[in-house]
Amino acid sequence: MYRYDEFDERFVRERVGQFRDQVARRLDGSLTEDEFKPLRLKNGVYLQLHAYMLRIAIPYGTLSARQLRQLALIGERYDRGYGHFTTRQNLQFNWPQLRDVPAILDLLADVEMHCIQTSGNCIRNVTADHFAGVAQDEIEDPRAVCELIRQWSTAHPEFSYLPRKFKIAATGAQHDRAVIKAHDIGIRILKHPQSGEIGYEISVGGGLGRTPMIGKVVRDFLPKTDLLAYLEAVMRVYNLEGRRDNKYKARVKILVHEIGTDEFRRRVEAEFAKLDGPSVNADPEELARIESYFTPPAYQSLPEDSQALAVAKAANPDFARWVDTNLTPHRVPGYSAVTISLKPVGLAPGDATSEQMRLVADLAERYSFDELRVTHAQNLVLPHVRKDDLFAIWQALVPVGLATANLGLITDIIACPGLDYCALATARSIPIAQAIAQRFADVERQASIGELNIKISGCINACGHHHVGHIGVLGLEKRGIESYQITLGGEATENASIGEILGPGLPAEEVPNAIEAIVGVYERHRHDGERFIETVKRVGLVPFKTAFKELADAVA
Amino acid sequence: MLLLDRNGAATDGWTRTEGAAIGNLSRALVGFDALPEALAQLAPDQQIGVLISNALAVSELEPFLPRLSLIAIGFPAFADGRGFSQAKAIRRAGFTGSLRASGPLIPDQFDYALACGFDEIELPDTSADRQTVLQWQQARGRLSQTYQRGYRRDGNILDRRRLARTASGSTAP
Ligand code: HEM
Ligand code: SF4
Numbered sequence: 159m160y161r162y163d164e165f166d167e168r169f170v171r172e173r174v175g176q177f178r179d180q181v182a183r184r185l186d187g188s189l190t191e192d193e194f195k196p197l198r199l200k201n202g203v204y205l206q207l208h209a210y211m212l213r214i215a216i217p218y219g220t221l222s223a224r225q226l227r228q229l230a231l232i233g234e235r236y237d238r239g240y241g242h243f244t245t246r247q248n249l250q251f252n253w254p255q256l257r258d259v260p261a262i263l264d265l266l267a268d269v270e271m272h273c274i275q276t277s278g279n280c281i282r283n284v285t286a287d288h289f290a291g292v293a294q295d296e297i298e299d300p301r302a303v304c305e306l307i308r309q310w311s312t313a314h315p316e317f318s319y320l321p322r323k324f325k326i327a328a329t330g331a332q333h334d335r336a337v338i339k340a341h342d343i344g345i346r347i348l349k350h351p352q353s354g355e356i357g358y359e360i361s362v363g364g365g366l367g368r369t370p371m372i373g374k375v376v377r378d379f380l381p382k383t384d385l386l387a388y389l390e391a392v393m394r395v396y397n398l399e400g401r402r403d404n405k406y407k408a409r410v411k412i413l414v415h416e417i418g419t420d421e422f423r424r425r426v427e428a429e430f431a432k433l434d435g436p437s438v439n440a441d442p443e444e445l446a447r448i449e450s451y452f453t454p455p456a457y458q459s460l461p462e463d464s465q466a467l468a469v470a471k472a473a474n475p476d477f478a479r480w481v482d483t484n485l486t487p488h489r490v491p492g493y494s495a496v497t498i499s500l501k502p503v504g505l506a507p508g509d510a511t512s513e514q515m516r517l518v519a520d521l522a523e524r525y526s527f528d529e530l531r532v533t534h535a536q537n538l539v540l541p542h543v544r545k546d547d548l549f550a551i552w553q554a555l556v557p558v559g560l561a562t563a564n565l566g567l568i569t570d571i572i573a574c575p576g577l578d579y580c581a582l583a584t585a586r587s588i589p590i591a592q593a594i595a596q597r598f599a600d601v602e603r604q605a606s607i608g609e610l611n612i613k614i615s616g617c618i619n620a621c622g623h624h625h626v627g628h629i630g631v632l633g634l635e636k637r638g639i640e641s642y643q644i645t646l647g648g649e650a651t652e653n654a655s656i657g658e659i660l661g662p663g664l665p666a667e668e669v670p671n672a673i674e675a676i677v678g679v680y681e682r683h684r685h686d687g688e689r690f691i692e693t694v695k696r697v698g699l700v701p702f703k704t705a706f707k708e709l710a711d712a713v714a
Numbered sequence: 715m716l717l718l719d720r721n722g723a724a725t726d727g728w729t730r731t732e733g734a735a736i737g738n739l740s741r742a743l744v745g746f747d748a749l750p751e752a753l754a755q756l757a758p759d760q761q762i763g764v765l766i767s768n769a770l771a772v773s774e775l776e777p778f779l780p781r782l783s784l785i786a787i788g789f790p791a792f793a794d795g796r797g798f799s800q801a802k803a804i805r806r807a808g809f810t811g812s813l814r815a816s817g818p819l820i821p822d823q824f825d826y827a828l829a830c831g832f833d834e835i836e837l838p839d840t841s842a843d844r845q846t847v848l849q850w851q852q853a854r855g856r857l858s859q860t861y862q863r864g865y866r867r868d869g870n871i872l873d874r875r876r877l878a879r880t881a882s883g884s885t886a887p
Contacts, residue, residue, distance in 0.1 A: 315867070
């Protein structure tokens with residue numbers, strides 16, 4: 159894991175001091191509320207429905223036990239004993255007091271964490287594949303380049319007052335688990351087809367929100383050393399030319415769309431050519447310095463299969479189900495990556511109590527080289543677990559309600575906070591997720607349906623990624639009543655695509671029935687071993703629309 | 715109006731003119747539209763500055779740069795960051811005169827503005843009434859070191875790390 163050096167440490171401390179001073183200047187009237195707002199947003203402080211909200215960055219989703227314990231402590235001392243993991247590898251506290259924020263920032267700095275640029279019109283927390291360094295299909299661990307970008311984008315003199323927020327995600331694997339095509343910039347590490355040199359493919363202009371778009375490749379291959387200069391070129395074009403007349407058209411995706419990918423590429427390349435690259439780029443030694451923090455831990459050499467695991471599975475069907483569902487293959491024999499689901503049936507997706515955080519921290523320390531990951535699907539991961547230890551881990555998770563076996567299944571739902579917390583919401587989303595999970599609570603049923611991603615947003619801003627859900631649910635408001643629009647066929651992978659609307663909006667209580675109807679069509683049409691999304695792609699929307707229409711007509 | 719530079723409050727030696735009528739002003743500040751005409755009248759002992767909108771492409775300004783002593787970039791709002799990129803591009807094009815940010819910036823942007831190439835900030839009274847010169851000075855260097863290379867700031871973190879590497883003669887951390 160990356161560790162702060164003296165410079166990082168000093169920077170984060172000074173940043174807390176700066177924010178204290180900004181709060182003081184707001185309180186004595188030197189700064190108006192309008193002037194203060196972007197300053198507090200750039201330090202993660204939102205004003206929400208009931209209270210302030212604090213958003214903490216978990217850069218590229220990697221955490222240590224000590225850090226998670228500190229989050230547990232903050233949750234207890236300054237919130238209501240829990241926190242909410244978001245789709246952008248952040249943690250949100252929903253109930254802190256503004257006056258406590260500087261103290262919280264101090265506690266975060268103590269464990270090399272911060273809230274810097276988790277909000278506001280700047281380059282946000284950089285996200286990555288949550289199986290970085292673990293996945294079998296990985297070319298190179300993307301976290302080093304994410305750390306480089308985290309540093310470069312922090313308090314950037316030129317790009318801190320952009321037209322709109324700017325999100326960057328990176329993956330080093332063939333299979334995209336970081337949804338890079340739904341980001342303003344998506345970075346894919348790849349090998350040059352001829353030379354074999356490792357470099358980056360750069361996509362620009364993806365995004366969700368009210369105008370969902372899939373990112374376009376603007377550079378097939380960027381040499382590693384040129385990264386910061388190239389990013390500077392992209393950001394300069396956007397900062398100068400992105401729309402500022404309408405905040406709904408201010409994201410870079412709109413600029414790319416309006417002038418076209420080719421013209422955007424031309425402008426970026428023209429700017430890149432004018433830039434003095436060597437004066438901007440990080441030395442290869444600097445990237446190497448960062449990379450050295452992400453070298454693999456000291457794995458034991460183990461046989462691929464674990465005898466202890468086989469025995470425990472045979473004796474315990476619940477454990478066997480969890481093992482069959484929540485594990486991801488590890489590149490090292492005898493190890494596995496374990497997903498700890500934060501989606502127990504009936505609770506809010508992504509919430510974890512302080513008690514749960516402490517337990518997971520203990521497990522990470524004991525069984526996973528002191529390392530944890532946070533996923534964009536709002537779950538936690540123990541990335542390097544010996545298969546021999548799986549049973550002990552499961553036994554520890556069961557009593558605190560963290561042993562739900564549903565990774566990737568219909569109850570592993572992504573949902574934004576919605577009307578329960580969010581000032582922009584037009585509808586509830588957490589209760590909808592809960593109702594769907596209740597409906598499909600039966601574990602046999604979930605297993606037989608197989609992989610199916612439901613994603614729910616409480617308004618058109620799409621924080622719940624509904625556009626790229628296999629089934630998306632968008633909560634709107636029509637004449638004072640919540641109305642839910644269902645989309646089908648979205649995907650968040652390297653085949654990223656945006657779901658299509660099935661029909662008219664439904665009242666809240668009909669949503670589980672609609673999901674049931676959609677699943678029914680799948681079950682009737684699926685070929686042996688075919689996943690939900692594959693069936694949808696093969697048979698098309700028509701049979702689903704027909705079933706949906708029957709339901710909608712009956713409701714109307 | 716309050717003019718600030720690195721050292722605190724400064725006096726403004728420039729006079730804004732209507733159109734291109736620079737008369738015998740020693741330092742005349744004109745709008746971009748009037749610039750060609752004003753330059754045509756320029757006497758040897760006169761200096762000329764231009765006030766540009768932050769929507770102007772720097773390429774349009776480039777032909778005039780060698781003859782300008784001041785460029786003032788208008789910031790319609792502090793949250794509109796185009797001026798930072800314009801300043802950077804103007805410096806890259808070789809401009810060595812004074813660069814001024816003109817508008818309701820906030821003290822927390824002072825370091826950013828200087829790093830991008832500005833020399834001075836021209837604040838409207840509505841801002842200056844609330845934000846004292848002292849606050850602007852205190853905001854300077856509040857973040858003593860930042861990461862970006864290629865900006866006008868002393869010692870960025872990446873260069874310092876490089877120095878430390880060369881000093882210790884190693885490439886490993
Ligand atoms: C509760 C306070 C929140 C507010 C006020 C808020 C606000 C917004 C807004 C206005 C947008 C649309 C931006 C645009 O299209 O330009 C957006 C998008 C987004 N937000 Fe949130 N959000 C909140 C919470 C969350 C949470 C909890 C998550 C994660 C679960 C999240 C993750 C995202 C993501 C992933 C997007 C869409 C991706 C994109 O930017 O294109 N937000 N948010
Ligand atoms: S999608 Fe809408 S309701 Fe949900 S968190 Fe985002 S802004 Fe709030």
